[in-house]
Amino acid sequence: MYFASTEEQRWVQRGLLPDLRRQPVAEELRGWNWDRPPLRSIYDRPLGVYEVAGKYCPTGRDVFLRRVQQLKTVPNVGMREGQRLHRVVADVLTEAKRLIYVHGQASVPFLEALASGVRSRDEDDARPTEEDDLSATKVRAVRAFESRRIVERVEAVLARQPHIQADGLAMLALPVSVEMKLDGRFLGLSEHLAADGISFPDTAVLDLKFGLREPFHRLTTTGYALVLESLFERPVDVGCVVYARFMNGRIVVERDFHLIGDELRQMFVEERDEKVRLVAEELDPGLPAVCPRSCPYLRTCRPADQGRVEPLRGPMSANLVDAAQPEAVAAH
Numbered sequence: 001m002y003f004a005s006t007e008e009q010r011w012v013q014r015g016l017l018p019d020l021r022r023q024p025v026a027e028e029l030r031g032w033n034w035d036r037p038p039l040r041s042i043y044d045r046p047l048g049v050y051e052v053a054g055k056y057c058p059t060g061r062d063v064f065l066r067r068v069q070q071l072k073t074v075p076n077v078g079m080r081e082g083q084r085l086h087r088v089v090a091d092v093l094t095e096a097k098r099l100i101y102v103h104g105q106a107s108v109p110f111l112e113a114l115a116s117g118v119r120s121r122d123e124d125d126a127r128p129t130e131e132d133d134l135s136a137t138k139v140r141a142v143r144a145f146e147s148r149r150i151v152e153r154v155e156a157v158l159a160r161q162p163h164i165q166a167d168g169l170a171m172l173a174l175p176v177s178v179e180m181k182l183d184g185r186f187l188g189l190s191e192h193l194a195a196d197g198i199s200f201p202d203t204a205v206l207d208l209k210f211g212l213r214e215p216f217h218r219l220t221t222t223g224y225a226l227v228l229e230s231l232f233e234r235p236v237d238v239g240c241v242v243y244a245r246f247m248n249g250r251i252v253v254e255r256d257f258h259l260i261g262d263e264l265r266q267m268f269v270e271e272r273d274e275k276v277r278l279v280a281e282e283l284d285p286g287l288p289a290v291c292p293r294s295c296p297y298l299r300t301c302r303p304a305d306q307g308r309v310e311p312l313r314g315p316m317s318a319n320l321v322d323a324a325q326p327e328a329v330a331a332h
């Protein structure tokens with residue numbers, strides 16, 4: 001999912017990055033300037049990146065209910081499926097790296113067996129349910145897709161560098177770290193953030209979605225870019241939201257590469273300030289005109305007002321997968 005094609009790499013290098021050279025990021029919006037305005041956080045109420053960046057609830061009432069009212073929700077079907085597919089992607093990539101370190105240049109046959117052999121943490125833990133059966137096809141499709149891409153990439157590196165050692169092979173063929181744990185405290189965020197992927201050596205932030213495209217998704221990559229800058233004091237200028245969907249039993253992937261420029265950075269900081277304030281001052285932001293049908297707080301906010309609920313546009317609930325990521329729990 002995370003590996004860009006040759007055309008996409010060329011687009012980033014020749015299409016996006018020249019824009020950045022023409023209009024560099026303002027110094028005060030770099031993450032390493034977290035100790036002064038506008039990045040400095042006024043309140044000590046750390047939030048997850050998904051809470052700041054997620055605008056599924058137009059007023060931010062979901063954050064108020066979770067953080068102030070301490071209301072817990074049960075993840076809906078779409079959220080559980082999204083979580084499961086995220087785990088499969090992360091597990092296949094991690095297992096592939098392990099196989100490369102164990103078998104080195106002889107790892108290809110073992111990697112070929114990944115398509116059927118790897119069981120994700122989710123699969124190991126869960127008892128089979130009707131829901132599992134429904135999403136099992138998608139799990140298999142994702143696992144097969146990822147495995148094929150990994151084998152292709154490893155073979156391509158071995159064809160060029162037949163004497164390469166395991167560490168170099170893993171780095172060149174699979175230059176992505178998945179589920180990267182990051183400490184966001186410098187920016188008033190949780191100490192237990194988890195980015196879907198960070199690619200190297202270009203240090204681009206990757207975020208994987210199995211739901212519909214939303215304009216605010218780029219705020220997630222922006223938040224993690226700011227955190228990386230605050231931790232490592234190196235610029236992080238490129239983000240990519242990866243949209244994976246299923247069509248006729250196949251996986252279709254679209255990658256939204258974007259620059260993490262001033263506008264996105266300002267938007268993220270404004271969202272952070274607004275949401276942290278409503279938590280710190282315990283301000284209920286109220287209901288929006290309409291609520292997405294997939295919102296897990298629907299019964300709380302609109303117990304008798306189902307007429308003002310937005311109709312389903314597709315499997316949008318999978319977009320809410322972030323709401324159940326570890327950072328949500330650990331940030332309290």
Ligand code: SF4
Binds near residue numbers: 061291297
């Ligand atoms: S039900 Fe509506 S107001 Fe309540 S959290 Fe969800 S989107 Fe927000």
